[in-house]
Amino acid sequence: MSEQLKSDFTQRIIALQERVNSIHGDFADGRDADWAEQACERENDEVLNALESEAKIEIQQLSNAITRIEDGSYGICAECGDDIAIGRLKVQPSATKCIQCAE
Template sequence: MTEQLKVQFTKRIIELQQRISAIHRDFADGRDTDWSEQAGERENEEVLNALESEAKVEIQHLSNAITRMENGSYGICETCGDDIAKPRLQVQPAATNCIKCAE
């Protein structure tokens, strides 16, 4: 099961890295000389910055989950040491805490 998850997580990381690269390409295009266009571009930049930040956080969570799989601690709550319920891992595969400790 963990091998399938590692492959799945790795694919997702690649997708997120591609998204970040696309965002960087969009920023590299520069700004329009028209002031009204620049206002719209600034709004777009804010959205792109937020998407990039979210992608980086998700990459970090997935990378950490892969590391936990490799060292045998995946699915074990970092706080109490109990197993993280499978339904929780299905919903949030990079979870580091059981439901009780997450609350």
């Protein structure tokens, strides 16, 4: 199971990195000469920045989860040492705390 999780997380990291690369490509395209279009592009840039930031955070969280899988601490609450519920890990695979400690 841990090898499958590592594979799933790795595939997700690859997809997220492709998204980040695509966002960088959008930024590299440059600006339109039209002022109204530039205003719209700036709004789009804000959205792209937010998406890039979220992707980078998720990449880091999944990388940390892979490390925890490798060292045997994945699924164990970093705070109390109890098991993290499978349902919680399905919803948030990078969770480091059980639901009680996360509150």
